[in-house]
Amino acid sequence: MSTAAAPPPKKTNRIGLEVLSYKGSKTTLCAGCGHNAISERVIECFYELGVEPWRVAKFSGIGCSSKSPAYFLGSSHAFNGVHGRMPPVATGAILANRNLLGIGVTGDGDTASIGLGHFMHMLRRNLPMICIIEDNGVYGLTKGQFSATADVGSTQKTGAANDLPPFDCCALALEWGATFVARSFSGDKKQLQAILKTAISHQGLSVIDVVSPCVTFNDHVGSTKSYAYMKDHDLVLNELDYVPAYEDIAVEIPEGEAMDVELHNGSHVRIRKLGRDFDPTSRLAGLAAIDEARTKGEVLTGVLHINTGKPTFVDMMSLPDEAIATLPESKVRPSRAVLEEVMEELR
Amino acid sequence: MSTLEVSPAESTSANAGQSAVNDFSLQVATVNGSGSQTANTVLMRAIFQMGIPVSGKNMFPSNIAGLPTWFTIRASKYGYVGRRKEIDFLVAMNPETAREDVMKLAPGGAVVYDEPLKLAELRGDLSFYPVPFDKLVAPVCPDAKLRKLVRNMIYDGVVAWLLAIEMEEVHRALVKQFGKRKAKAAELNWSAAQAGFEYAAKTFVKSDPCRVERMNATAGKIIVDGNAACALGAMFAGVTVVAWYPITPSSSLVETMIGYMRRFRMNPETGKATYAIVQAEDELASIGMVLGAGWAGARAMTATAGPGLSLMAEFVGLGYYADVPAVIYDVQRVGPSTGLPTRTQQGDLIEAAFLSHGDTKHPIFFPCSMEECFTMSIEAFEFAERFQTPVFVFTDLDLGMNNWMSDPFPYPEKPMNRGKVLTAEDLDRLGGFARYLDADGDGVGYRTLPGTNHPKAGYFTRGSGHNANAQYTEREDDYINNMDRLARKFEAMRGHVPEPARETRAGARIGMIAIGSSDYAARESCDQLQAEHGVPVDYLRPRAFPFTTHLAEFISGHDRVYVVDQNRDAQLLMLMRLDLEPDLIGRLRSVRYYGGMPIDARTITDEIVKQEGK
Numbered sequence: 032m033s034t035a036a037a038p039p040p041k042k043t044n045r046i047g048l049e050v051l052s053y054k055g056s057k058t059t060l061c062a063g064c065g066h067n068a069i070s071e072r073v074i075e076c077f078y079e080l081g082v083e084p085w086r087v088a089k090f091s092g093i094g095c096s097s098k099s100p101a102y103f104l105g106s107s108h109a110f111n112g113v114h115g116r117m118p119p120v121a122t123g124a125i126l127a128n129r130n131l132l133g134i135g136v137t138g139d140g141d142t143a144s145i146g147l148g149h150f151m152h153m154l155r156r157n158l159p160m161i162c163i164i165e166d167n168g169v170y171g172l173t174k175g176q177f178s179a180t181a182d183v184g185s186t187q188k189t190g191a192a193n194d195l196p197p198f199d200c201c202a203l204a205l206e207w208g209a210t211f212v213a214r215s216f217s218g219d220k221k222q223l224q225a226i227l228k229t230a231i232s233h234q235g236l237s238v239i240d241v242v243s244p245c246v247t248f249n250d251h252v253g254s255t256k257s258y259a260y261m262k263d264h265d266l267v268l269n270e271l272d273y274v275p276a277y278e279d280i281a282v283e284i285p286e287g288e289a290m291d292v293e294l295h296n297g298s299h300v301r302i303r304k305l306g307r308d309f310d311p312t313s314r315l316a317g318l319a320a321i322d323e324a325r326t327k328g329e330v331l332t333g334v335l336h337i338n339t340g341k342p343t344f345v346d347m348m349s350l351p352d353e354a355i356a357t358l359p360e361s362k363v364r365p366s367r368a369v370l371e372e373v374m375e376e377l378r
Numbered sequence: 379m380s381t382l383e384v385s386p387a388e389s390t391s392a393n394a395g396q397s398a399v400n401d402f403s404l405q406v407a408t409v410n411g412s413g414s415q416t417a418n419t420v421l422m423r424a425i426f427q428m429g430i431p432v433s434g435k436n437m438f439p440s441n442i443a444g445l446p447t448w449f450t451i452r453a454s455k456y457g458y459v460g461r462r463k464e465i466d467f468l469v470a471m472n473p474e475t476a477r478e479d480v481m482k483l484a485p486g487g488a489v490v491y492d493e494p495l496k497l498a499e500l501r502g503d504l505s506f507y508p509v510p511f512d513k514l515v516a517p518v519c520p521d522a523k524l525r526k527l528v529r530n531m532i533y534d535g536v537v538a539w540l541l542a543i544e545m546e547e548v549h550r551a552l553v554k555q556f557g558k559r560k561a562k563a564a565e566l567n568w569s570a571a572q573a574g575f576e577y578a579a580k581t582f583v584k585s586d587p588c589r590v591e592r593m594n595a596t597a598g599k600i601i602v603d604g605n606a607a608c609a610l611g612a613m614f615a616g617v618t619v620v621a622w623y624p625i626t627p628s629s630s631l632v633e634t635m636i637g638y639m640r641r642f643r644m645n646p647e648t649g650k651a652t653y654a655i656v657q658a659e660d661e662l663a664s665i666g667m668v669l670g671a672g673w674a675g676a677r678a679m680t681a682t683a684g685p686g687l688s689l690m691a692e693f694v695g696l697g698y699y700a701d702v703p704a705v706i707y708d709v710q711r712v713g714p715s716t717g718l719p720t721r722t723q724q725g726d727l728i729e730a731a732f733l734s735h736g737d738t739k740h741p742i743f744f745p746c747s748m749e750e751c752f753t754m755s756i757e758a759f760e761f762a763e764r765f766q767t768p769v770f771v772f773t774d775l776d777l778g779m780n781n782w783m784s785d786p787f788p789y790p791e792k793p794m795n796r797g798k799v800l801t802a803e804d805l806d807r808l809g810g811f812a813r814y815l816d817a818d819g820d821g822v823g824y825r826t827l828p829g830t831n832h833p834k835a836g837y838f839t840r841g842s843g844h845n846a847n848a849q850y851t852e853r854e855d856d857y858i859n860n861m862d863r864l865a866r867k868f869e870a871m872r873g874h875v876p877e878p879a880r881e882t883r884a885g886a887r888i889g890m891i892a893i894g895s896s897d898y899a900a901r902e903s904c905d906q907l908q909a910e911h912g913v914p915v916d917y918l919r920p921r922a923f924p925f926t927t928h929l930a931e932f933i934s935g936h937d938r939v940y941v942v943d944q945n946r947d948a949q950l951l952m953l954m955r956l957d958l959e960p961d962l963i964g965r966l967r968s969v970r971y972y973g974g975m976p977i978d979a980r981t982i983t984d985e986i987v988k989q990e991g992k
Binding site for chain 2: 052056083084085086088090093100101105106107108109110111112113116118119120121122123124125126127128130131148149151152348349350351354355356357358360362363364365367369370373374377378
């Protein structure tokens with residue numbers, strides 16, 4: 032009798048890849064950093080949905096957050112650019128190859144300060160990609176200065192309080208044209224997963240502001256971006272059930288308690304209202320909800336806005352189905368007759 | 379390298395005040411926004427259509443309307459199309475500058491002017507032709523609102539009579555200018571031109587020497603500006619992603635391109651474009667988009683001027699360090715800061731050559747003609763992908779926005795070469811790749827494009843320290859290896875950049891070096907030095923940085939070499955010093971002009987004569 036048991040079959044996803052194919056290199060961020068949890072969720076979601084890693088292009092700026100693309104989807108292409116300017120690089124790449132699934136990771140320093148202009152214009156363009164803002168309210172790599180998302184009164188480790196009002200990246204995203212806007216907390220695994228999966232299927236710009244505590248510089252009493260503060264003040268607006276197109280699961284939710292949104296790839300997201308009268312297709316409702324929560328000192332998480340009908344920047348450019356970057360010469364170099372026609376006009 | 383032997387017998391030069399048949403400069407002085415551009419273009423084209431070499435330069439203010447502007451047409455039977463300082467024939471339409479303009483004229487010149495300005499009393503050595511513009515325009519243009527515009531066309535008629543420009547050619551140029559859709563406007567303007575012609579014919583006795591005679595030196599040629607030529611070059615180079623931010627004098631490069639791309643790069647059946655042009659939020663975004671697109675495999679470009687270049691500095695360093703192809707047009711204007719935004723200069727050389735922090739250096743192409751704006755655009759896109767790096771194409775306001783005669787552009791015969799790009803099949807065969815490994819000894823690694831369907835295709839592009847496998851590193855040996863590879867790459871470029879052009883004269887002991895738009899004045903100056911002083915001068919025009927070995931060879935063959943710079947600090951000379959041995963540096967002399975006008979031959983000649991002690 033053989034004592035050697037057959038090795039258990041390796042667990043793979045629907046395209047036959049192991050989870051290892053979705054992992055990146057070992058993180059160099061601090062133990063307990065919220066960003067690492069977000070990387071984990073990205074790995075799980077892309078693995079579970081069976082997205083081909085080669086289709087994904089990762090983009091980031093500079094900062095702790097912008098290091099994190101190295102820690103997930105290690106076999107995807109990545110472009111870690113300059114501080115605050117992830118959106119332009121992503122814009123160029125996605126225009127060059129519209130079939131890339133773009134995922135950008137930026138921080139609050141990147142997005143709300145040095146790159147605020149680029150962020151706003153990316154919103155305006157409804158660039159089809161996922162933009163995750165790993166939001167901790169401080170500059171980590173330069174050792175703890177306030178960022179522009181720090182709340183009024185929130186303190187540094189030294190005790191110094193911030194006295195300038197914060198930019199709310201979700202409010203900006205709602206105002207200026209992102210078509211899927213959500214906030215989450217790096218500590219809320221279930222919510223972040225559902226939001227990420229929805230974003231992966233959404234055709235348009237997804238802005239996900241994830242409160243992601245900095246354990247080294249902003250996790251103390253007095254900080255409004257600490258684990259403890261989030262535990263006490265996370266106000267969950269709604270809950271999501273993401274149903275991929277390839278799974279035909281009927282989720283039984285009583286009439287009126289959820290909104291069903293069909294995404295472009297045939298997947299569905301069901302947004303449970305949790306007894307609130309909130310319409311995520313209304314931008315004004317989203318802005319009002321953010322404002323109301325802020326007034327109460329709460330951090331509103333969940334889906335703040337979804338609009339599946341707005342043309343993306345790629346749509347506006349009238350691009351063909353294939354990547355323009357690699358069109359053959361016959362498509363991108365006009366003929367001899369065209370040159371002759373132009374020369375004749377100039378004679 | 380192309381070398382042209384110039385024989386002294388052909389060298390000749392115009393002198394103001396003498397016989398000025400097909401050899402004069404005409405200047406129209408108007409007010410910005412008065413609609414004189416059509417009249418000026420028609421005049422220039424009419425002379426061109428009579429077979430006479432011509433150039434048109436617009437000297438305009440940074441203003442929408444109200445400030446003075448001058449349009450200068452140079453006709454030259456010798457084919458000189460650079461700026462000439464001396465003006466022989468003035469059309470004075472701007473009361474504010476009329477007196478000063480008249481005082482600047484070459485002796486023996488002529489002035490057509492608006493009668494009420496009473497300019498004739500100013501000088502006794504000129505011919506004055508007063509024209510009652512308001513009286514003449516009223517009967518031909520009943521609509522008072524249009525008179526301001528149509529009025530300009532009257533001077534076209536007056537000048538046509540005075541210079542013996544054939545009115546049929548004025549009509550042809552006018553019809554071409556207005557196109558079929560604006561036939562009514564063309565008719566109105568034609569009546570005005572005729573009124574001017576008839577008035578001049580019955581009123582004036584010709585007393586100045588300027589006139590034209592039909593030649594056959596422009597057959598088959600085109601008239602175009604450098605921005606349009608670059609736009610066409612980029613289109614035929616197969617550019618697919620363009621990101622830009624408006625800035626004078628580069629805006630019309632992309633604007634012209636948008637027009638051509640809509641016509642020739644859209645599928646008329648599907649309405650799909652084979653390109654994307656984005657007006658970005660600023661120049662930082664422009665270059666960021668270009669790098670993103672270039673990284674994803676597109677031929678991508680931006681066009682800007684000095685201030686934009688300064689803003690792009692950080693990203694360009696990333697492009698250099700991360701080996702990302704890009705083409706950056708710099709249509710130079712006068713700096714620093716806002717400077718003189720509507721005047722010309724070659725003042726961005728040092729900035730671009732080393733743009734960004736740390737050890738960075740970049741190739742720059744220097745087209746000097748419309749044809750080169752076209753052909754070197756195509757070469758720049760090939761070069762950027764060949765060497766996986768940002769490439770600058772340098773023109774300036776003079777080349778970019780002024781009208782130049784040119785031979786028609788040659789169709790690119792060489793097929794596109796996209797450089798060292800590995801496909802999924804290549805990766806299957808090779809079993810993987812190391813992005814920054816210098817496998818071929820030219821410093822250029824092999825790359826893959828995002829979206830390549832292969833588990834080993836992906837790599838991490840970053841501006842932080844990286845090793846041959848594109849992995850993060852802070853090790854000193856990794857850093858040094860990578861920087862040395864980039865230095866090898868830069869050296870390898872010397873063998874691949876466009877070679878210089880050269881003109882030689884028998885017995886020349888001194889040489890002249892110029893780049894880009896300085897070429898016209900430089901070559902004319904070589905002719906002047908030969909004809910007026912009997913000094914033969916050899917001429918070298920580098921067409922790119924890094925310089926090729928021809929530079930040191932040229933200098934070592936001459937006792938003294940004059941380097942022409944359109945900037946204060948002799949930036950071209952400074953760049954050359956970096957490449958040369960002390961003995962050769964000692965032979966360099968500097969000729970500089972930085973007043974904002976296109977450099978002219980006389981300025982160069984006078985300076986060389988002074989330095990030579992002649």
